[in-house]
C-alpha cells in the first residue's frame with residue numbers, strides 16, 4: 207500500500223515506479239483489466255487486492271498476449287488480429303508482418319479479379335483496447351476478402367449466366383410470339399384498314415408457324431372480306447340497276463347517256479312501253495306480268511352485247527334504250543328492229559303472249575344536247591305515240607316546249623285551286639224540262655280566267671288535270687262550290703237541281719263516295735238534286751270497279767247520267783247493266799239537227815231506245831228554235847243549249863231566270 211515493490215515474477219520489473227501509473231489507474235476501477243505494452247510484449251493486467259488483517263497491498267497480475275493466444279483468438283472470431291501500441295508499433299499479429307510498416311503494406315495490398323477491377327485484399331477495423339492513458343493499445347481486426355470475393359464472384363457469375371440465359375429465352379419467346387401472333391395480328395390490322403377503304407383482297411401469308419387460332423381468325427377475316435365485297439357489289443348493283451329486270455335504272459342510264467354525249471358519238475334513244483300491260487297484270491296476275499318484263503329485259507341485254515346498246519327500265523312497263531347510230535338514216539330501221547325483237551311472243555306457262563309496244567324516239571345530237579333533255583323528249587315522243595295510238599313516233603321540235611307549257615298550266619291550276627282567289631269560277635247553264643216547261647236544273651261548268659292568259663278552255667285544262675292526277679281535288683272543289691251555290695239559291699227561294707261533271711279517276715278514288723255523302727249532308731242538299739255526269743268513255747274504262755261505285759252512288763240517291771252519248775263505242779246492251787237514269791245525247795248530233803236528216807234519225811232512235819230502257823233523255827247543244835221543236839216532237843225530256851242560254855255566272859242566273867219566266871208567261 208505504500209508503493210513498494212514487494213515481489214515480482216517478471217524479470218524486467220525492478221522498480222515499482224514503472225508500474226505506478228498502472229496501479230493507480232487500476233486501483234480506481236478494480237477488477238477491470240488493462241492492456242499494456244512492456245518491453246515489446248503485450249500484457250493484459252489486473253489488480254488484485256491482497257486482503258489480510260486490513261489491506262496488505264495489491265497483486266498486479268499480467269497475462270502475456272502471446273502467439274498461442276493470438277492464434278486461438280483468430281480461430282475464435284475468424285478474423286486476423288494485430289495489437290499495436292502507440293509508441294512501440296506492432297506488438298503481435300496473426301498476420302505475417304514483422305512490424306507496423308509491413309502490416310500497413312499488407313493491409314493496403316489489393317487483389318485483381320477477372321472483372322478487371324482491383325479490390326482490397328483485407329478489410330480492417332481498429333478498436334481501442336482498455337489501456338493506460340499514456341500508452342494506448344489498439345487491436346486491428348482484419349478480415350481477408352478473397353474468399354468472400356470468390357463467393358460473391360460465383361454468385362455474380364451465376365446471376366450473369368441466368369440473366370443471359372433468360373434474355374436469350376425471352377428473345378426466342380418474343381421471336382416466336384411475333385411470328386405466331388404479332389405479325390399475323392399486324393396483318394389483320396392492316397387488312398381491316400384496307401377493308402375500310404374498300405380493298406377486300408386477303409393479304410395473309412398463312413405460314414405453318416402461325417397458330418391454329420390465328421389461322422382461324424385470318425380465315426374469318428378473309429371470309430368477311432369476301433362477303434362484304436359480295437354484298438357491296440350487290441348493293442352497288444342494286445343502286446345502279448332495276449331489281450326486277452337487272453337492266454340499268456334511270457339515274458344510271460342518265461350517266462351512260464351523258465358519257466355517250468361526251469364522246470360526241472351519234473345515238474338513238476328509244477323509249478318503249480307495253481300497251482295494255484295493265485290488263486296482263488290484272489287478268490293473268492302480276493307474276494306473269496313480271497315474267498314478261500324479265501323476258502323482254504333479257505332480249506334487250508342480249509342485244510346490248512351485240513351492238514353496244516344500253517337499256518334501262520324506267521319503271522312499270524316502260525323501257526329506254528340507247529343504240530349507237532352509225533348513219534343518221536339508220537334511225538327508223540334500228541327502231542323497227544328493236545320493235546321486232548321486243549314483239550316476239552313471250553312464252554309463259556305454256557301461254558304465248560303477243561305483246562304490243564309503243565315507241566318514242568330521239569336522236570343525238572339533233573334532238574337535244576344533254577341527257578335529261580333527251581330522255582324527257584324521248585318520253586314525250588312515247589306519250590304522243592300512245593295518245594295517237596301509233597306504234598312508233600319520233601320527237602318533233604317544239605313538243606318539249608308544249609310539254610313544259612302543259613306542266614306550267616297544271617302548276618298554276620293547282621295554285622289557283624288552293625288559293626281560291628277568283629281565277630276559278632263555276633258557271634251554270636240552265637236546262638229546260640220539256641215536260642213541265644220549267645227550268646228545274648243547271649249544268650255546272652268550270653271556268654278559269656288565268657291572269658295574263660285570259661280564259662282557258664275547260665276541255666284543255668280538265669284534260670291536263672286528269673293527266674296530272676289533279677282532277678280528284680279539282681272535282682272536290684267543284685262539288686263544294688256547286689253545293690254551296692244550290693244552298694245560296696235555296697235561300698233566295700230559287701229551287702234548282704244541278705249536274706256536275708266527273709271523271710273516271712274520281713270513280714276510282716276510294717274516298718269519293720264518302721266525300722260526296724259528307725258534302726251533301728254538310729250543305730243540306732238531297733242527293734236526288736245532284737246529277738253526276740260521266741262520259742260514255744269514262745264509264746266503260748274500269749267496268750268492274752266503276753260499276754260498284756256507281757251502284758253505291760245510286761243507292762245514296764244521286765242521279766247518274768251518261769254524258770256525250772253516241773260518240774263512244776259502247777253498246778246499249780252494256781249501258782243497260784249500268785245503274786244510270788239519264789242519257790245525254792252528244793251535242794255533235796244536235797248542233798245541226800234541223801238541217802241533218804241523218805242526225806234526226808240517230809237522235810230519234812236514241813230517244814226511243816233510251817225511253818225503252820227507262821232512261822230520261824237530255825239533248826245538249828240546242829242552238830236554234832227549229833231544233834228545239836224537233837226535239838220536243840221526238841219526246842226528249844230536257845234540252846240545254848245556247849238557244850236557251852249560254853253558261854252564265856251565278857249572279858246573272860237569277861235575273862235570267864226571272865226574265866225567262868216572264869217571257870214564258872207572256873208566251
Ligand code: C2E
Nearest residue numbers: 651652664665668684707708709827828829847848849853
Ligand atoms: P260537257 O260536259 O259536254 O259540257 C257541255 C259543253 O257544251 C260545255 O262546254 C258547254 O258550254 C257547251 N255547250 C252548251 N250548249 C252549247 C251549244 O248550244 N252549242 C255549243 N257549241 N256548245 C254548247 P264547256 O263549258 O267548254 O266545257 C267543255 C267540257 O269541259 C265539258 O263538256 C266537260 O267535259 C268539261 N268540263 C266543264 N266543266 C267541268 C267540270 O266542272 N268538271 C269536269 N270534270 N269537266 C268539266
Ligand code: CA
Nearest residue numbers: 649707739769
Ligand atoms: Ca256535261
Ligand code: CA
Nearest residue numbers: 769770793826
Ligand atoms: Ca256533253
